[in-house]
Amino acid sequence: MISEDFLQSVRDRKVHDFGNIIDVSDYDWYRFVKLIATHPNRNVVFTDPKQRVEIKECVQRPALPRFAKNIILTLNETFYDPGNVTTLVILGGFDSSHKSFGIHKDVMDVFYVQVLGEINWSIWETDSPNPRIEENEGKQVWKDKFTPGRAIWIPRGTFHNIEPLSARVGFSFAIEKHPDPSTYI
Numbered sequence: 517m518i519s520e521d522f523l524q525s526v527r528d529r530k531v532h533d534f535g536n537i538i539d540v541s542d543y544d545w546y547r548f549v550k551l552i553a554t555h556p557n558r559n560v561v562f563t564d565p566k567q568r569v570e571i572k573e574c575v576q577r578p579a580l581p582r583f584a585k586n587i588i589l590t591l592n593e594t595f596y597d598p599g600n601v602t603t604l605v606i607l608g609g610f611d612s613s614h615k616s617f618g619i620h621k622d623v624m625d626v627f628y629v630q631v632l633g634e635i636n637w638s639i640w641e642t643d644s645p646n647p648r649i650e651e652n653e654g655k656q657v658w659k660d661k662f663t664p665g666r667a668i669w670i671p672r673g674t675f676h677n678i679e680p681l682s683a684r685v686g687f688s689f690a691i692e693k694h695p696d697p698s699t700y701i
Contacts (some may be wrong), residue, residue: 518594525669526625531639532669533660540631540664543581548608548632548685551579568616571606580604583629584687591627591689601692608632608685616678620648624690626670630662633684637662640675649675662686 525532552560552569555577561570574580575588584604591602603624607616619640628637642654654675661681662668670676678686 518590522669523594526671529671529673531658531671531674534667534669536663536665537667538583538587538629538665540581540583540629543583543631543664543685545632545683547579547581548606551577551606554579568607568609571608573603574606575602575604584689587627587629587687587689591691595691603690603692605688605690606685607688608683609680610683612680612682612684616680618648619651619654619675619677621673621675622670622690623647623672624692625672627667627689627691628670629667629687629689630664631685631687632664634681635662635684635686636660636679636681637668638677638679639670640677642675644675 522532522534551574552571555571555574559572559574561572562568563570588602588604595602609616616635619638636659638656638659640649640654641657642649644653646653
């Protein structure tokens with residue numbers, strides 16, 4: 517069930533930290549590696565000699581865990597609009613030394629769930645029109661540790677960063693259409 521305070525965050529284009537709300541206890545590294553192994557190679561991207569992996573176009577995969585299928589169903593029902601698309605990118609890192617994308621903003625609204633391992637999430641403010649910034653180009657306004665099951669809503673255009681604290685896996689669900697949230701809620 518989607519809460520009214522979350523919908524208000526969407527309308528106001530504000531970050532919404534859900535806390536630990538998703539049960540991911542049945543997901544483990546074996547299931548993650550199986551998903552990589554059974555996914556079409558063209559949609560699996562490894563970087564830095566297989567330290568980080570990105571799995572794209574996996575919404576319809578049989579190996580997708582039930583919690584992810586339920587999130588997709590809920591997002592599609594909540595943000596229904598003919599032609600709207602919820603995409604899923606699974607991001608993983610096999611050690612903590614490989615950094616993520618750096619401080620960046622996305623062109624879609626994102627619902628992110630930490631699934632395995634731990635990371636620090638941070639939110640940044642800046643006037644920069646660029647899609648990526650360096651630390652000296654903005655101000656960090658929020659930072660917190662994410663453990664498995666923790667979820668956050670990041671409106672498009674919000675600068676953020678993920679700092680790995682261990683080997684980790686996160687599921688990033690994106691609402692692709694309509695920059696104005698009032699058009700889909």
